[in-house]
Amino acid sequence: MSAARQTAPLTGENAEPAPLLELAGVRAGYGPIEVLHGVDLKVGPGSVVALLGPNGGGKSTTMKVCAGLLPLTGGELRFAGRRMNGISGEDAARLGVCSIPEGRGIFPNLTVRENLWVGTGTGAKLAAMEEAAYSRFPILGERRHQLAGSMSGGQQQMLALSRALGTDPAVLLLDELSMGLAPMIVTQMYDTVAQLVAEGLSVLVAEQFARAVLPIADTAALMLHGRVVSVGRPDEIEDQLSSSYLGG
Ligand SMILES: Nc1ncnc2c1ncn2[C@@H]1O[C@H](COP(=O)(O)OP(=O)(O)OP(=O)(O)O)[C@@H](O)[C@H]1O
Ligand SMILES: [Mg+2]
Numbered sequence: 001m002s003a004a005r006q007t008a009p010l011t012g013e014n015a016e017p018a019p020l021l022e023l024a025g026v027r028a029g030y031g032p033i034e035v036l037h038g039v040d041l042k043v044g045p046g047s048v049v050a051l052l053g054p055n056g057g058g059k060s061t062t063m064k065v066c067a068g069l070l071p072l073t074g075g076e077l078r079f080a081g082r083r084m085n086g087i088s089g090e091d092a093a094r095l096g097v098c099s100i101p102e103g104r105g106i107f108p109n110l111t112v113r114e115n116l117w118v119g120t121g122t123g124a125k126l127a128a129m130e131e132a133a134y135s136r137f138p139i140l141g142e143r144r145h146q147l148a149g150s151m152s153g154g155q156q157q158m159l160a161l162s163r164a165l166g167t168d169p170a171v172l173l174l175d176e177l178s179m180g181l182a183p184m185i186v187t188q189m190y191d192t193v194a195q196l197v198a199e200g201l202s203v204l205v206a207e208q209f210a211r212a213v214l215p216i217a218d219t220a221a222l223m224l225h226g227r228v229v230s231v232g233r234p235d236e237i238e239d240q241l242s243s244s245y246l247g248g
Pocket of ligand 2: 059060061102175176206
């Protein structure tokens with residue numbers, strides 16, 4: 001029986017899929033100041049993990065570590081089981097980890113098309129990227145020659161999302177997708193994210209305001225003072241969230 005167990009494939013129905021992205025005891029910070037004090041987090045294939053918690057808890061810092069933009073000072077960052085400590089942002093993108101940073105990271109003084117062109121840095125072809133972007137968001141096609149900074153917040157977020165998707169990521173990191181957007185636009189953006197997830201994308205999304213993302217999240221993680229203090233079903237975490245916010 002034990003022999004059978006040893007030879008059993010890892011892909012059986014009961015086997016948990018290996019996380020695409022995993023943080024184990026991750027420590028990181030800015031200069032001498034440690035902000036992440038041992039973060040544990042897993043994002044499984046085709047799933048949405050919502051990273052929630054109050055201002056300054058370390059959500060964006062965690063995203064930067066995942067995107068290869070901030071070095072770890074302890075613990076491990078793994079992608080599909082492989083240790084990725086010390087990886088650069090470019091390497092992370094090449095491995096399929098792609099991020100939309102807080103504030104969207106688009107260039108306001110470049111046109112829609114030029115912003116997409118900037119996104120071709122990892123090898124995606126501009127024509128293919130434009131086609132994908134304009135079919136997903138027709139308004140971007142209409143505005144391809146318009147300066148990105150002159151568009152609405154929702155349209156800028158569509159552009160940021162299109163640019164990130166142009167590199168055909170396996171894992172998408174979204175930091176405060178809802179920031180500055182009208183509730184209806186936020187719902188539309190998360191509907192789009194849900195479609196992408198149905199097509200196989202995995203998503204880690206950080207949100208200070210949980211309501212928008214919880215309906216599409218499979219798992220939620222509560223981050224306080226540089227640690228993930230709780231992981232569970234979105235509705236369970238939402239209850240804890242309100243009490244931890246009220247408790248400061
Ligand atoms: N570039 C930086 N240099 C120094 N300290 C920073 C820097 N960025 C963030 N911090 C500090 O790190 C801590 C965590 O910040 P972080 O931005 O990760 O939190 P957050 O959970 O994303 O917050 P928010 O909900 O406001 O986006 C805070 O104390 C913040 O002041
Ligand atoms: Mg943040």
